[in-house]
Amino acid sequence: MLNFAVGPVMSSAEVCAVGGEQVPYFRTDEFSAIMKDNERMLCDLAHAPAGSRAVFLTCSGTGAMEAVIMNTLSADDHALVIDGGSFGHRFRQMLELHGIPHDAVEVERGHGITAADLEPFEDAGITAFLVNLGETSTGVLYDLDTIAAFCKRTGAFLIVDGISSFLTDELDMAASGTAVMITDSQKALAVAPGIAPVVLAPAALERIERAEPGCMYFDLKDALKNGERGQTPFTPAVNTLRQLHVRMSQIEADGGAEAEIARVHAQAQDFRDRIADLPFTLFSQAPQNAVTSLSVAPGANAHDIFVELKDHYDIWVCPNGGDMATKVFRVGHMGALTSADNETLVAALRELQKKGMLG
């Protein structure tokens, strides 16, 4: 199988080997040492400011998004959320569900944001800002500098869903003043699903200390307290955490976050160069490195392309949902993919073109 989906993604042979091992008992000094190392490596890779902590929640990224809202925001906040795709919309629905007063910046699908989009909220008493830095559903990267400047001026608490932008585009928590960075094990971290790591700067730790999240499983105070001894309150996805240790150690050895970002960028650029003469147009006006979203030509059906590649070539791209289902498909660049893999995919797309499937 050749997997260009946006998660789960291809894992290295070393990571796959750990996934095939028996799952060890975890209330041990050995596992605690792995977890303490994981926390240090994750904070380093995210350029978290001094005094930051990280927790590793056993859930998918959506669980971590909700845990962060429950543990750092309250009815006393006035949040601003960017809604330009399905993940931004999910944040917005959670704010609604949890009774957090909020406004939304509605962005046309496929477009980024500018300072002018935030202008109307300068004096609106915004206390928290939520953004999916990479809106993976459309392949858009929002401008972190514009958002960080807004948050610095207004004092807003910045929550970044970095699930598809951490390790694929620049995301420096200290430089941007990001208080919370949420990620996920099966995106650029390229291991099995099951763990959503969250990095918490001191401003977030303060809010968590005061919070009354009203739930037990996602009480981050409890997760932080257990983390002090390298443990989790409940049984975690043990082998996914062991895979993360292997993977982050490898990223560190290969030059850290910047080297990984450069690698994903090159992988994306290589793909975009190879398809320049195919009848697709880039859907995203502000493309992120993690994924290329492609609009198909009139007469072509994006979902049929996805099915044909899967069934006849054992190649997986990523379909879209909703009203984009037949018009747009996505090609991921995260994980253990190479330029030769791009070549294989593009050769298959050229065969589909000969069959008349590209319009």
Ligand SMILES: *Cc1c(COP(=O)(O)O)cnc(C)c1O
């Ligand atoms: C994948 C992803 C998520 C989380 O999706 P899950 O299905 O919960 O893993 C959230 N935000 C973004 C930007 C994503 O790419």
